[in-house]
Amino acid sequence: MKDINKQTTSRNITIGDIAKELGLSKTTISRAISGKGRISAETKRKVQEYIQLHNYKPNVIAKGLAQSRTYNVGVILPADANLVEVPFFQSCLLGVCEAAAGLDYDVVVTTVTEDDITLLKRLIDNQKVDGVVLTRSLVNDLPAAYLKETGIPFVLIGSSEDEEVIQIDSNHTAGCCELTAILLKSGCNRIALLAGNQNFVVNRSRYEGYRKAFRDMEQDMDNEIVFLDRNNNVLIQQAVNAILAKGADGIICSDDFICSKVLTQLEERNVAVPDMVKVASFYNSSLLENHNPPITAIQINAKDLGITAGKKLIGMISGEKIEQKSLVDYEIALKKSTS
Amino acid sequence: MKDINKQTTSRNITIGDIAKELGLSKTTISRAISGKGRISAETKRKVQEYIQLHNYKPNVIAKGLAQSRTYNVGVILPADANLVEVPFFQSCLLGVCEAAAGLDYDVVVTTVTEDDITLLKRLIDNQKVDGVVLTRSLVNDLPAAYLKETGIPFVLIGSSEDEEVIQIDSNHTAGCCELTAILLKSGCNRIALLAGNQNFVVNRSRYEGYRKAFRDMEQDMDNEIVFLDRNNNVLIQQAVNAILAKGADGIICSDDFICSKVLTQLEERNVAVPDMVKVASFYNSSLLENHNPPITAIQINAKDLGITAGKKLIGMISGEKIEQKSLVDYEIALKKSTS
DNA sequence: GTGAAAGCGCTAACAG
């Protein structure tokens, strides 16, 4: 009536229990599990059989403590007011989760805003993660700077001019260049750009691509119909007004959020797409998915970015040498909005 | 040149270092930090001063191991194909993160699908969390059943008939009843319901509320214009066709995803909202935000649900007695689509 | 091949 069949009670079975049960030492059990060190095939088999049978699961926390690792990676999501619902980040997160689970890591999430990284600091201070995935890149990148200072491994979903930062991104400059070129070739003369926060590297890259298209095709670009930092409804509305007043025949939106706002504006003013103005966008999320007419957009697979980021980061943690830049493909989905 | 100013090197400072430095025992340091046990104000001050000065951060993992806790909570997100981009879950997650950070917990994320909970099992097996937040409720709820079996604390964002499950939800039945009643009062006679997966408790509750409105107002309900389990584009399209053919003058959509599809369909058929048919929906997310005309919808603050869920769960973990059901308010935003 | 012992950084009796 004392410790017979302890299994039934709360406490989880430990490596020590197995050792006792099998008349071996904890060391041996540990070796049988990890595969490290020399061990006879026979004992290994016996241990594994026992483990199987009793459904033993090693305590990752204890293992981590012994190795000074956590087997967790952090994913940092932006919590700025207008970004919390952007599906891109959610998909990135799920991608990292998928990669992590496959490598026996878990994902802990926290948030930062453009100018407040206290929650990131907390995560690092508490030593809860072995590395971090940053899901967006800023020009003045507080999180990246901080992580660099601490020396903890991290990767960036996005691009940075800092060559020491491991980056996972698609080529936004090339994408926007291609998109702009398509509009130019399809007969548009006056193509407007409506872009978001220029403190986000991605928006700068797209602007860069837009300009490149004009240079490449030796066409004149009109700065009067380029609108940057248009990250709220009012600014977008003003931009759309200006764009229409100046007789643009094409609009490139730097993201799906902006695009959906633009489309609403155009609708309200009875400006037909694509007849009166063609529209193209970046990142074809659910925000755009149902629009009529369908919107031409650069397709970025955010989940793939997350998966790649997760794998690279865990590789880094495990001491692998990781290339500084991983490019993930994008695709252009040509739809009626530019036809 | 040996261990002078060890601070600079990699290793983090530990409780032992402080003890040695201050000529005290580890226990005393521990007590000074936790506030547990008796300790003189003076030593406490000294320790805290040292901690402050040297920016010591306790190792949460080690603390956890000693106490058999992780100071992590799990958040389980649905990974079913058509749900990954639903902003509701993202907002819930951020809510839990916020609550957790405030209580010195972290959030680890994983996913399940309707019929696959291996990743949840993995998380529990690995003993990485002290409790779990489920972000949606199924009729045949694998995750809830599994967690109940393991005995680990968990809360459900959503509703369940299982009275032992701690639930955080808004009253969807009342909400849908109210919404339906508003349409009925505004002169609609034939109000259609277009609802999603009936294995989700929330969709059943809304259906229930819809019926209740008719009963309450002693009006006849027409089952021919009630469409359930409409969780993809094709099924929604068919439903919209049928709804129009049967001369409905109002449509209630059980979520924003369905609603955005419905609106697209109506637009394509040149059916004017609200002139020819009124439309109302649940959960006013970015998917609906920009629509013209604006859509009447039940506003559910997903982040608040997350915050409440996080707090309740951590309360539970800490041994508090938690009420079985927490209702979070909803609001009805009356917009042009039903005027 | 296997085991003993120390230790990861902290907490928790139990003494004094």
Add this chain to the structure above:
DNA sequence: CTGTTAGCGCTTTCAC
């Protein structure tokens, strides 16, 4: 009020 002693569950030298 403070210190001593064991752990938490696992890994990792170092012997044998």
